[in-house]
Amino acid sequence: xxxxxxxxxxxxxxxxxxxxxxxxxxxxxxxxxxxxxxxxxxxxxxxxxxxxxxxxxxxxxxxxxxxxxxxxxxxxxxxxxxxxxxxxxxxxxxxxxxxxxxxxxxxxxxxx
Amino acid sequence: xxxxxxxxxxxxxxxxxxxxxxxxxxxxxxxxxxxxxxxxxxxxxxxxxxxxxxxxxxxxxxxxxxxxxxxxxxxxxxxxxxxxxxxxxxxxxxxxxxxxxxxxxxxxxxxxxxxx
Numbered sequence: 001x002x003x004x005x006x007x008x009x010x011x012x013x014x015x016x017x018x019x020x021x022x023x024x025x026x027x028x029x030x031x032x033x034x035x036x037x038x039x040x041x042x043x044x045x046x047x048x049x050x051x052x053x054x055x056x057x058x059x060x061x062x063x064x065x066x067x068x069x070x071x072x073x074x075x076x077x078x079x080x081x082x083x084x085x086x087x088x089x090x091x092x093x094x095x096x097x098x099x100x101x102x103x104x105x106x107x108x109x110x111x112x
Numbered sequence: 113x114x115x116x117x118x119x120x121x122x123x124x125x126x127x128x129x130x131x132x133x134x135x136x137x138x139x140x141x142x143x144x145x146x147x148x149x150x151x152x153x154x155x156x157x158x159x160x161x162x163x164x165x166x167x168x169x170x171x172x173x174x175x176x177x178x179x180x181x182x183x184x185x186x187x188x189x190x191x192x193x194x195x196x197x198x199x200x201x202x203x204x205x206x207x208x209x210x211x212x213x214x215x216x217x218x219x220x221x222x223x224x225x226x227x228x
Contacts, residue, residue, distance in 0.1 A: 102148075
């Protein structure tokens with residue numbers, strides 16, 4: 001079992017919709033949680049980074065972590081066609097040098 | 113965010129030859145660099161972790177003699193794929209982190225390696 005599980009999608013939504021992306025993780029030692037956006041043939045770009053349970057908001061993006069259920073979410077409000085990309089969740093822990101464990105990524109398509 | 117430059121962005125090589133990929137942190141000192149491999153429609157898989165001036169730590173199943181990693185300075189790490197074979201064709205991505213407690217890792221643009 002992979003340590004971070006993510007539904008690969010694809011997920012297709014109309015422009016303006018609220019997008020919900022989710023991951024689960026199995027290792028309770030994970031302390032840090034990130035969301036990356038990756039466009040085709042490009043390296044991942046860090047969107048959100050959090051280390052505690054609860055919500056963290058940045059513009060149209062909200063990251064949510066529930067450590068009790070080992071559940072990570074990313075919400076995108078007022079989605080735009082430019083948000084079309086693959087979204088990767090990742091987790092890290094200090095005793096592994098903070099190396100990132102990635103989910104498979106969810107492919108998102110926002111249609112005009 | 114910080115900038116990590118990876119070069120080349122794509123390379124085609126003949127089977128049996130070696131290919132070197134460079135990863136540079138342009139505006140910060142990267143005490144730790146990570147190398148990942150990503151096959152089509154798959155997630156990034158960590159290959160190795162390197163700290164400046166130390167030998168790299170390889171993940172299980174990654175051949176250290178085939179994937180040579182050098183982290184000679186705080187701004188440069190290289191990955192050399194030796195005696196490349198078609199099954200080594202993949203997207204290789206580096207990331208760099210500054211400091212021991214800062215967990216934010218910034219990624220290079222990736223290198224698409226095709227071995228023919």
